[in-house]
Amino acid sequence: MDHAQILIVEVWVPLPFRTPLSYLFDPALAPDGAAPRRGARVVVSVNNRRLVGIVDRTSQATAQNDCSRLRPVETVLDTIPLLAEQTLDLMLWTARYYCSAAGELLQLALPPALRTSSRLQQSREWLTVRYWRLGRAPTEEASGQLQGRKQRELLTALQTAPAHQIEHGHLRSLGFGKAQFTALETAGLIEEVIMDELAMEAAKGEEEPQAASDGPPAGHTLNNEQKATVEAIVSSDGKFAAFLLDGLTGSGKTEVYLAALDRLIAEGRQALILVPEISLTPQLTARFEKRFPGLVCVYHSGLTDKQRLLAWNDIRLKKKPVVVGTRSAIFLSFTQLALVVVDEEHDSSFKQQDNCRFNARDLAVVRASNQSCPVVLGSATPSLESLQNAESGRYQLLRLRHRTAAFARPQIELVNIRSRKLTGGLSDPAARAILDTLQARRQVLVFLNRRGYAPALFCQSCGWIAGCSRCDSRMTLHRHDASLRCHHCDLRLRLPTNCPECTSGSLVPLGSGTEHAEEALQALVGDDIPVIRVDRDTIGSTSALHDKLELVKAGEPCVLLGTQMLAKGHDFPDLTLAVILDADGALFSGDLRASERAMQLLTQVCGRVGRGEHAGRVLVQTRLPSHPLIAQLLAQDYRQFALNELELRRQLAMPPYSSMAVIRAEAASEAHLQQGLALLASQLKTVMTQQHLGDGVTVHGPFPAVLARKKNRHHGLLWLIASKRATLRSLITGLMSQPASPDRPRSRALQLPGRTGRHQPFSWSLDIDPYETL
Numbered sequence: 001m002d003h004a005q006i007l008i009v010e011v012w013v014p015l016p017f018r019t020p021l022s023y024l025f026d027p028a029l030a031p032d033g034a035a036p037r038r039g040a041r042v043v044v045s046v047n048n049r050r051l052v053g054i055v056d057r058t059s060q061a062t063a064q065n066d067c068s069r070l071r072p073v074e075t076v077l078d079t080i081p082l083l084a085e086q087t088l089d090l091m092l093w094t095a096r097y098y099c100s101a102a103g104e105l106l107q108l109a110l111p112p113a114l115r116t117s118s119r120l121q122q123s124r125e126w127l128t129v130r131y132w133r134l135g136r137a138p139t140e141e142a143s144g145q146l147q148g149r150k151q152r153e154l155l156t157a158l159q160t161a162p163a164h165q166i167e168h169g170h171l172r173s174l175g176f177g178k179a180q181f182t183a184l185e186t187a188g189l190i191e192e193v194i195m196d197e198l199a200m201e202a203a204k205g206e207e208e209p210q211a212a213s214d215g216p217p218a219g220h221t222l223n224n225e226q227k228a229t230v231e232a233i234v235s236s237d238g239k240f241a242a243f244l245l246d247g248l249t250g251s252g253k254t255e256v257y258l259a260a261l262d263r264l265i266a267e268g269r270q271a272l273i274l275v276p277e278i279s280l281t282p283q284l285t286a287r288f289e290k291r292f293p294g295l296v297c298v299y300h301s302g303l304t305d306k307q308r309l310l311a312w313n314d315i316r317l318k319k320k321p322v323v324v325g326t327r328s329a330i331f332l333s334f335t336q337l338a339l340v341v342v343d344e345e346h347d348s349s350f351k352q353q354d355n356c357r358f359n360a361r362d363l364a365v366v367r368a369s370n371q372s373c374p375v376v377l378g379s380a381t382p383s384l385e386s387l388q389n390a391e392s393g394r395y396q397l398l399r400l401r402h403r404t405a406a407f408a409r410p411q412i413e414l415v416n417i418r419s420r421k422l423t424g425g426l427s428d429p430a431a432r433a434i435l436d437t438l439q440a441r442r443q444v445l446v447f448l449n450r451r452g453y454a455p456a457l458f459c460q461s462c463g464w465i466a467g468c469s470r471c472d473s474r475m476t477l478h479r480h481d482a483s484l485r486c487h488h489c490d491l492r493l494r495l496p497t498n499c500p501e502c503t504s505g506s507l508v509p510l511g512s513g514t515e516h517a518e519e520a521l522q523a524l525v526g527d528d529i530p531v532i533r534v535d536r537d538t539i540g541s542t543s544a545l546h547d548k549l550e551l552v553k554a555g556e557p558c559v560l561l562g563t564q565m566l567a568k569g570h571d572f573p574d575l576t577l578a579v580i581l582d583a584d585g586a587l588f589s590g591d592l593r594a595s596e597r598a599m600q601l602l603t604q605v606c607g608r609v610g611r612g613e614h615a616g617r618v619l620v621q622t623r624l625p626s627h628p629l630i631a632q633l634l635a636q637d638y639r640q641f642a643l644n645e646l647e648l649r650r651q652l653a654m655p656p657y658s659s660m661a662v663i664r665a666e667a668a669s670e671a672h673l674q675q676g677l678a679l680l681a682s683q684l685k686t687v688m689t690q691q692h693l694g695d696g697v698t699v700h701g702p703f704p705a706v707l708a709r710k711k712n713r714h715h716g717l718l719w720l721i722a723s724k725r726a727t728l729r730s731l732i733t734g735l736m737s738q739p740a741s742p743d744r745p746r747s748r749a750l751q752l753p754g755r756t757g758r759h760q761p762f763s764w765s766l767d768i769d770p771y772e773t774l
């Protein structure tokens, strides 16, 4: 083989490999003789599977390369890079930082239609777009013959459009139709162009500036705090700066993002707004769309494959400069970011909980830094990590201390329910407050973070409790379909009528979930007042939630009942009472972040009321009125809470004052689990000794996971805590190069350790900067 002509193409494939795979490419065989460019897609085969991969690098084969062992690239799908350089760089950075496979991130960086080999043809069809443009040689005579007003309007539209062309669909939406197209085409004044958008590269630089729009509807007149905040953000235009926007619930953070965007995207650049879950906040998206009509693109996994492809491409080609998306949107192909916003930055949904366990909030900072633009992390209840970054000066702290509403803060009262009778979880004082509020024609929010009818089913004669046969957990009673369900593995059983242990018929539900609360609330308020339940069981689709929330927005008296779905950023001016049915549920967990999470959740619920013209009131039902966290909730000083909590973490040398990784292991049996974890622990010791890591790092465990048995697999973990991030890195890198098991040395270290499959006797994975630690 003549090495001089053969190229070696390194390709990332969507499999858990640590390095790209090498393939041969013979330019002589390519139709245009060109090598595939970085970021272009190719089809390659891996273990007889044909996969779509992304080109990382192409180089000349040398005599050192053993080309006979390499397979050829099967097809080059793109002549241009489909993934922006910036996205590819971020993928590689993410894979390195989180010790995972860059190729697997392709699933997030490319929409499904572009990476599934059976959909490739269809994706091309979806991206073929019809345009009309000015004819090449319109004659004077032809122009003179223009008949109708609409024909002249169409011509003017094209004359003033960038590149003198406009998409067919867009023209139709402007009211132009077949009559005008045919007439002008016949006269040679316009012509049709069919374009393969997948083969188009994004406009570079300022070539095609996209004005924010012709006078977007202005927002509120900003108050002084908001103005100062916007100025601080805008003054970092064109350079990297990270801001923590710490603003009370309802202090107008969203208004700040909008105003900053207004100033920053004016020059045709892009902006990314990351939100926890789009389906939960249709209102937020609507606010962006209203302010930037036609310029907002929404990107999340709830879209159909086609919608996702078109949205992805609009973003790539910079047709829609404002992108509102969930965590995977961080991997979109932006080339010219002017601003990145992470709304509700404390939210757990920014952390991916499987495969590559990245935190999109942290990647937002990395991406902004790579692309030299400001990034704003906003929250009323900032994470301790971000607060610490602000304290240490890494992030600039911006504060909004005043609510925009007429009333500063809701009034919070405790209801001690230790010896009270509850109906569907509801105490008498809470019931009275609800009725009073509805009487005054206002709305009520009832928060209960537990779905189903009851969290347990109990036999009064023998004490049996329904448990899951596959997990160490209780089954939840769902009454609407008379089932018992495990919320961990989704096992579903018919509700028994008799106790399976003692056959007695005295089975009773224990405790209350939202289904029970709904029943009790409806009985309390009567049939005329709607009780709107929002939880995972009632919200099948985005539109279902949207319809329910519209009902609340209409302002009629109603009761909005639900789980944490309701705590996320909703803005309903007529909500004046919130009832937290069971504050204690949030207080018991040994997790590192348990208090932080509980405080954030409860504070956010309290923040949903009193946002309009009327004062808000919150009733907190608890059996532990003197619990310190409840006291801090009453004080309504999240910041003080956070500072105390930070001090505690500092004393314990826990994150954010140290770097942490969790090794999660699962096994077919307890014996396999113990054996596997013991091996890992001893390998960690070996690495620590070899590399003299000494006091810099501590390994805790092994210990069982909170749910020690889940889906019939046994779960356990190890904690690695280091004073410096670099030490943790050395330890992890060292561990990765240890043999997978004593009798099975890792041959080429290509495959990531521990990711050999969920059905192995023993497997493990790494969680760097874990959100959940148990």
Ligand SMILES: Nc1ncnc2c1ncn2[C@@H]1O[C@H](COP(=O)(O)OP(=O)(O)OP(=O)(O)O)[C@@H](O)[C@H]1O
Residues within 6 Å of the ligand: 220, 221, 222, 223, 226, 247, 248, 249, 250, 251, 252, 253, 254, 255, 256, 379, 380, 404, 405, 568, 569, 570, 571, 607, 611
């Ligand atoms: N300067 C202002 N003048 C009058 N009203 C304002 C102003 N800024 C914001 N608002 C209104 O106040 C309400 C709360 O603002 P916004 O939703 O921006 O707050 P937020 O801080 O994002 O809230 P949260 O974090 O609780 O979701 C909204 O209805 C908004 O329209």
Ligand SMILES: [Zn+2]
Residues within 6 Å of the ligand: 468, 469, 470, 471, 473, 486, 487, 488, 489, 490, 491, 711
């Ligand atoms: Zn189960």
